[in-house]
Amino acid sequence: MINFISTPIGNLNDISLRAIDVIRSSDYLYAEDTRNIKKILDFIDIQKKCRSFHEHNEDKVSNEIIKHTKNKKIVSVVSDAGTPAISDPGYKLIRMCVDQNIKYTLIPGSSSVVSALIMSGLPTDKFSFFGFIPRKLNEQEKFLQNLKNENKTSIFFESSKRTKKTLSNLEKYLDPSRRISVCKEMTKLHENTIRGDISNILSIINEENILLKGEIVIVIEGSKKEKIDIEIDSKIKKEFLTKLSATEAAKLISIISGQNKREIYKKLIEK
DSSP states (O other): OEEEEOBOSSOGGGOOHHHHHHHHHOSEEEESOHHHHHHHHHHTTOOOOEEEOOTTTHHHHHHHHHHHHHTTOOEEEEOSSBOTTSSSSOHHHHHHHHHTTOOEEEEOOOOHHHHHHHHHTSOOSSEEEEEEOOSSHHHHHHHHHHHTTOOSEEEEEEETTTHHHHHHHHHHHSOTTSEEEEEESTTSTTOEEEEEETTTHHHHHHHTTOOOOSEEEEEEOOOOOOOOOOOOOHHHHHHHHTTSOHHHHHHHHHHHHOOOHHHHHHHHHOO
């Protein structure tokens, strides 16, 4: 049996009784950063050795975990904060469990995604989570272009060091009137949610001298722009491609309709 255990995102008191029981009964314990888990183990007064499980050894350790499980051992993968496999190692191991019919379960707990969504005050009925925003400029530009027409509430992670630069870039690509919140140090003593519009959120942070510390979760209101559903039939395709390249035609149709440029491009080049 493999347990994926959610842990507190800040306040250690948020760890569940079930998580404590499962950790105590585990034969093997794995975590991305064993130093972080040592703090939790000390807090719940459990003496147990923890092994490293991170992106650089994920393939090797996943096979090791599967082997332990086949030997009838109880293995637990503990997140540094939040839920395993959400911007943390674990997905490859989950796929191996599914493919090899190995039983696994999730011990639920704190979620920075859901916490930030609730604290933002933005619509909760439908939302998209994008993980960490890309670091490379060209990848970030593509990400922000796609975000321009996203009509659901959008949530993503950012490091405190890059947050101001990211907020500045958002203003270049998105409707400046879209509401936004920046959540920091959630569940901790100095928890703070800064709310505003894309046009003024950076000014609020600077004017109030807000220190951006730790992992930041940014939540953005969905676009109010209505998407126009354009059916690209052979006649439309012919008209566009006689005057424009597929790339230029896809860009133009995307601007008019709000549809994804890549998807339009695929339709244009289909035989």
